[in-house]
Amino acid sequence: MSESNVTAEPAWKRLLTPWKIAAALLAVFLIAEAYLAWRDQALIGALESAPAFATPELKLSFSKKIQYDPLSFVGRGARAGLWTWTPQGLELTPEGSKFFRMDGETIVSQGAAGRRRLSRIRERTTQAERQQIVFFYQWEEIASPTAALLAPPPTLGDEYLASAVLARSGNGWAVSSLETRDFDEPLAHLQSIASGVLH
Numbered sequence: 001m002s003e004s005n006v007t008a009e010p011a012w013k014r015l016l017t018p019w020k021i022a023a024a025l026l027a028v029f030l031i032a033e034a035y036l037a038w039r040d041q042a043l044i045g046a047l048e049s050a051p052a053f054a055t056p057e058l059k060l061s062f063s064k065k066i067q068y069d070p071l072s073f074v075g076r077g078a079r080a081g082l083w084t085w086t087p088q089g090l091e092l093t094p095e096g097s098k099f100f101r102m103d104g105e106t107i108v109s110q111g112a113a114g115r116r117r118l119s120r121i122r123e124r125t126t127q128a129e130r131q132q133i134v135f136f137y138q139w140e141e142i143a144s145p146t147a148a149l150l151a152p153p154p155t156l157g158d159e160y161l162a163s164a165v166l167a168r169s170g171n172g173w174a175v176s177s178l179e180t181r182d183f184d185e186p187l188a189h190l191q192s193i194a195s196g197v198l199h
Contacts (some may be wrong), residue, residue, distance in 0.1 A: 001027075043166055043173055045172075046072065046166055046173035047118055047166070047175060048117060054116060054117070054177060055153075055177065057112060058099070058145055058187070060191060061073070061194065063089075063091035063106060063196035064102070064107050065089040065105065065107055067086045073148075073151075073190055073194065078090075080148035081096070082099065082148065083100075085109070092163055095128045095144070099144070111143065113143055113145075113146040115140045116139050117137060117140055118136075121134075122136045122161075130165055130176070131165070131173065132165050132166075133164055135161070136160065136178070138158065138159055139156055139160075140156070150186040151186060151189070159175055160180065160181075160182040162178070162179060
């Protein structure tokens with residue numbers, strides 16, 4: 001066979017080797033991931049600086065003369081050292097006074113239920129000047145009343161699903177609604193029991 005019969009390989013075929021295609025796809029993927037992370041950073045920052053998400057309140061109030069039941073939250077709180085039972089009603093312990101205060105005959109919570117952080121965004125929907133996100137988060141710290149009184153209490157290290165709507169606020173974002181069912185539902189149930197209204 002003469003050399004004149006051998007044709008040179010086209011330049012575009014030399015560019016389409018499997019390794020070069022894989023490298024190009026990897027580069028596109030990394031650029032896209034970097035862009036998404038940069039784009040979501042403002043939303044993550046807004047959510048993690050909102051007290052309603054980052055350090056939610058353990059909103060609870062009940063009469064100090066509530067009936068003592070060792071199986072209810074009253075008994076769980078006593079076992080956790082938050083209060084003691086007396087014939088005159090519940091009395092806060094020094095530990096309990098860190099998280100609750102007396103307001104006349106009512107015991108009122110004060111302080112955060114713990115501290116949470118966003119771990120990853122699952123979905124994001126843009127609606128004009130609003131962003132709706134579905135995300136996973138974790139508890140980094142759980143206050144002792146939260147662990148003792150909620151049924152079931154949150155667990156450190158577990159991921160929980162949540163959703164939020166953020167609206168434009170100046171140059172940034174502000175949380176306009178938030179749903180964290182793992183915390184919201186047990187807290188609502190606890191509030192109903194404490195107020196004597198069971199659903």
